[in-house]
Every structure is written in C-alpha cells, then in structure tokens.
Amino acid sequence: MPGTSPPARRRRRAEPIDKHVAKNGTVTYRFQVDIGTKPDGTRNRQQSTYRTLAEARREYRRITTEVARGTYAALTEITVEEACDQWLADRRRIRRNSLERCRQDLKPVRRRLGNKKLAQLTKKDGDALVEWMLSEGRRSPRQPRPDSMASQVAALIALHPDGISTAELTAQFGRKVHHSLASLVQAGRVSRPRRAVYVLTPPPVTAAAPGGVKPVTVRSTLSTFAMMVQSYVDQGVLPRNVIALVDRPADVITDHDEDETNAKSWTMSEVEAFRAAIAGERLAACWLMSCYGMRRSEVLGARWRRLDGTALRVRRGRVVIGTETEENLPKSRRSRRDLPPPPDLAAALRALKTRQKAECLARGESWSDDRLIAVHEDGSPVRPEWYSGEFQRIRARAGLRRIPLKGLRNTSVSLMLASAIPVHIVAAWHGHDPAMSLSIYSDAHPADLQAAGAALFGADGERRARQVGKL
Known part of the structure; x- marks a missing residue:
C-alpha cells in the first residue's frame, strides 16, 4: 500500500541463550545445542543451564566449537x-x-x-x-546389622554373664574377632572387666539418636x-x-578448649614414665620402636631377618584395610631407611627374640628369621587396632595424658629437635621430608617456650631487668 513502510524484520539472535527467572527470583541462562544424532536417527539436543550470561556464552561457544570439530563429550547421565x-x-x-x-x-x-x-x-x-x-x-554404632560378625560376637558374649575369654572368642570366630571386639567396646556394647575377658554391657534405657x-x-x-x-x-x-x-566447616572451639593446649606429644618426663611402664611388657621392644618414632605400620611389618647387628632395615609395613591387614611397601621412598637401634632397643629386641624362640619351641614349631617381630604368644600377628588399643591401656595404667599412638612419633621428632639435632637428620631418622618435621610433627612444650624467651636477650636482658628494679 502506498505510503506504508514494510514491517521491520526481527533480528536473529547470534547466540540462542534464554533468560529464565524462577519463582524464588533466581535468574539462570539456558541454551540448547545439537550435539549429534541418537541411535534412532533423531537429533540429540542437549540443554545446559548456567548462573550468569557470561558463563552461558562462554560454554555455548566452547560446546558448538567442539561439536563442529567432532571432539565434544556429552554431559554424563550417570548417578x-x-x-x-x-x-x-x-x-x-x-x-x-x-x-x-x-x-x-x-x-x-x-x-x-x-x-x-x-x-x-x-x-x-x-x-x-x-x-x-x-x-x-x-x-548409631549401637545398632549393627543382625548378620554382622559384631552382632554374632555380642550374642556369644551375652551367653556368658561372667565373661568370656579372648581365646574362646578367637577359637569361635578366628583372628578377625579382634576388630569386632574393638568396635563393640568403642560402641559401649561390650566392656573389658579384666585382661582378655569380655562381658556384655547392659543397654541404656533410652538409646540416643544418631548425631x-x-x-x-x-x-x-x-x-x-x-x-x-x-x-x-x-x-x-x-x-x-x-x-x-562448598565451604569447609571449621572446628568448633569451646570455652573448655581455650584453656587447653594444642599438644600432640609428650614431654621428656612423660615419655620416660611410659618407658618405665613398658619395662615388664612382653612387647616392650615394639613399644620402644614406637617411642623412637617408627610408624605403627613399620613396627608391625618389621621382621627378624631385617635386623642385624648394626641396623634395623625398614622395608615393609602392615596396615589395616577394613577388617583385614595387608603388608606392602613403606609409605614413601624416604621411608625406606636403615636405623641403628640404640642400646636399650637392641637389648629389648634380643630379649624378645629369645622369648619368641622359646614360645615357638613350646608350640612345636621351627624357628625362622622371616617371622614378624610383633606377634602374640601364639605366634599370630598383632593387629593394628589392637596395638593402638593396648597403647591406650598401658598409658591409662601409667596415669599419663591421653595422646594418640602417633603422638609417640610426634614426641620423638619434637624431642630430637629440642636437643638441637639438625632437622635433616631428624627427618632422615623418621623417614619423611624435613619440612614435615617442622610443620606437622614438631610440638613446642612450655619448657621449650620458657627457654626461648629466656634466651632472647640473654645476659643483656637480665642486666636491664636489674636496672629497672633499682628505679
């Protein structure tokens, strides 16, 4: 019609990205892209959603470019x-x-x-x-599966109100029973009134909900x-x-924590008290190896054939994996090391070897230096969880502060550094990087802090203090 202009043509979007506003006001940006064909020959369209327009544009260009090149990998559909x-x-x-x-x-x-x-x-x-x-x-640890070994062990213990020995439980369930016993004790379902004897603990009136x-x-x-x-x-x-x-949650610090120190090791007097407490223990040599900073896996994986007159060769480790233990290579390449045992450790190892040979002879077995050092009287290997639990029992009898078993390793590092032993030697002894000795394993005790403060200004500080006192 004369005098009228043609309708304006709608401009085509360069990038088909749609803005979507949810009911709660959240804004997102969506687009669909053909990424190929389905098995039935129809188009395979993929929809993608992003929080910002810039992110949606960037991903749209990346996806379309990769589709054109034939290098695009579709979003996974797995759960x-x-x-x-x-x-x-x-x-x-x-x-x-x-x-x-x-x-x-x-x-x-x-x-x-x-x-x-x-x-x-x-x-x-x-x-x-x-x-x-x-x-x-x-x-809730108080409600294991009815068919689990822990439930079966608890049921057998319940049949013996006066207690049942570890030997009887081992005869019934094998050496794996120690893992179940440890979990039952931790859950409070079983108690240990005396050494190697277990009884069932009466359940509480109301079971607490899982926290x-x-x-x-x-x-x-x-x-x-x-x-x-x-x-x-x-x-x-x-x-x-x-x-x-996702933000990682921080540890909650209570008023009680403000009065506590962050100590992760013992002082010299505390570790000496522990050494005195293990003097009569059958595995005193193993506890001494822990006191000298060896890892639990290294102590439990040590064999007699790797001990000679000059060094204890650390080559293997035994670790717990679920309900099993596995012997494998040390934690790292630095962990492979030869440690010359100090006199007290060497003497304890000789005594333990003599005792184990006698026990082996009493069982009618032939001796072999390929045997593990850390074994029970019946020759069965010491399980890692038993070793950690026994450490806590000895510590409690000695009246010492509670620290984890690995705290003995921290103690060894801290005391060596406090004795002015060079950090590279401390690290070589313990089988890790020197930076680990300083950042993770070392611990400053009150006596160390007191000595540091007193040494800061030395005699000059004492002279100034006397002058201030005269004013």
Whole structure:
C-alpha cells in the first residue's frame, strides 16, 4: 500500500541463550545445542543451564566449537552412586589403604546423594550434605546389622554373664574377632572387666539418636568428593566442579578448649614414665620402636631377618584395610631407611627374640628369621587396632595424658629437635621430608617456650631487668 513502510524484520539472535527467572527470583541462562544424532536417527539436543550470561556464552561457544570439530563429550547421565563406583575402580595407582580411605569418605555422599544425577549436582546439594553430616550423619554404632560378625560376637558374649575369654572368642570366630571386639567396646556394647575377658554391657534405657560427625570428617569427605567430581570435569563430561565451591566447616572451639593446649606429644618426663611402664611388657621392644618414632605400620611389618647387628632395615609395613591387614611397601621412598637401634632397643629386641624362640619351641614349631617381630604368644600377628588399643591401656595404667599412638612419633621428632639435632637428620631418622618435621610433627612444650624467651636477650636482658628494679 502506498505510503506504508514494510514491517521491520526481527533480528536473529547470534547466540540462542534464554533468560529464565524462577519463582524464588533466581535468574539462570539456558541454551540448547545439537550435539549429534541418537541411535534412532533423531537429533540429540542437549540443554545446559548456567548462573550468569557470561558463563552461558562462554560454554555455548566452547560446546558448538567442539561439536563442529567432532571432539565434544556429552554431559554424563550417570548417578552420583555410579560415578563413585567408576572413580574408585579407576584409581589403580594408589595404595589399598588410601583407596579404602576414599571409599569410607564417599559413604555419606552415597547415602545422601547417591540417586541424584551427577550432572545435576549443585552447590546447594553440597551445602545440604555438610549440614546433614554435622547434624545427623553418624550411624548409631549401637545398632549393627543382625548378620554382622559384631552382632554374632555380642550374642556369644551375652551367653556368658561372667565373661568370656579372648581365646574362646578367637577359637569361635578366628583372628578377625579382634576388630569386632574393638568396635563393640568403642560402641559401649561390650566392656573389658579384666585382661582378655569380655562381658556384655547392659543397654541404656533410652538409646540416643544418631548425631553428627566432627568437622574434620566432613572436610575429609568434601575433599574426596571434590576430587571425584573434578575427574569428570577433566574428562569434559561435567562443565564445572560445584563441590569445590562448598565451604569447609571449621572446628568448633569451646570455652573448655581455650584453656587447653594444642599438644600432640609428650614431654621428656612423660615419655620416660611410659618407658618405665613398658619395662615388664612382653612387647616392650615394639613399644620402644614406637617411642623412637617408627610408624605403627613399620613396627608391625618389621621382621627378624631385617635386623642385624648394626641396623634395623625398614622395608615393609602392615596396615589395616577394613577388617583385614595387608603388608606392602613403606609409605614413601624416604621411608625406606636403615636405623641403628640404640642400646636399650637392641637389648629389648634380643630379649624378645629369645622369648619368641622359646614360645615357638613350646608350640612345636621351627624357628625362622622371616617371622614378624610383633606377634602374640601364639605366634599370630598383632593387629593394628589392637596395638593402638593396648597403647591406650598401658598409658591409662601409667596415669599419663591421653595422646594418640602417633603422638609417640610426634614426641620423638619434637624431642630430637629440642636437643638441637639438625632437622635433616631428624627427618632422615623418621623417614619423611624435613619440612614435615617442622610443620606437622614438631610440638613446642612450655619448657621449650620458657627457654626461648629466656634466651632472647640473654645476659643483656637480665642486666636491664636489674636496672629497672633499682628505679
């Protein structure tokens, strides 16, 4: 029609990104991209959602470019449970105990988020996981599965009101019973009224509901969870690692904690009191090896053939993996070392070897230097959890401050450094990096701090103090 202008043509968007506003006001940006064809010949369209327009544009350009090149990997459709299984199965270059630790870390993730699609994970899911673990993430240790060994052991103990010995339990269930006994004692279902005898503890009137776990447990789970998610990001089947954005919970400091020190080791007088307490113990040599800073795995993996007149060769270690123990290579290359045993340790090792030979002869067995040093009287290997538990029992009888077994290793490092032994020698003795000696294992005691303060200005400080006193 004359005098009228043609309708304006609608401009085509350069990038088909749509803005979406949710009911709660949250703004996101979406786009769809053809990433190929399905098995039935139809188009395979993938929808992606991002928090910002800039992020959506960046990912749209990346995806379309990779699709054009034929290098694009579509977003994974597996669940978190399946992702955990696949990631654990692909970790072939780590030690079994490290793999078991990763498996334990991911258990809360499986329980809380296992059925969720991995590609649909959000930071909100990670935050909810943290809150759940801190408030109710602990399974009640008082309610094991009825078919578990712990339940069977508790049922047998219940049939003996006056107590049942460890030997009887071992005859019934084998050496694995020690792991179940340790968990039952920790849960308060079984008590140990006297040495090697167990009785059932009456259940409380009202069972407490499962509570939360400690922040350090949550941090460990988040670290492993983030590692798992990051592996899929690196493969190109996830756009980003949302779990890495989750804040790690800090330890809660109470008024009681403000009056406590952060000590992780003993003083010289305390370790000497412990050495006196183990003088009559059958495994005194093993406890001395721990006092001299050897790892628990190294003590329990030591064999007589690796001990000669000049050195104890650290070559293997025994670690706990679930309900089993495994002997493998030391923790690191630095851990392979030859330690000349001090006189007291050398004497204790000779006495233990003589005693074990006599025990072996009494059982009618032939002696071999390939035997482990840390064994029970019946020749069975000492389990790691028993060794840690026995340390706490000896410590309690001696009236000493509670520290974990690895605190003996911290004590050894701290006392060597306080004795002005060069840090590289301290590190070589303990089988780790010198930086580890200073940053992780060393501990400053009150006496060390007092000596440091007194030595700061030396005699000049004392002279000034006397002059101030005269004013």
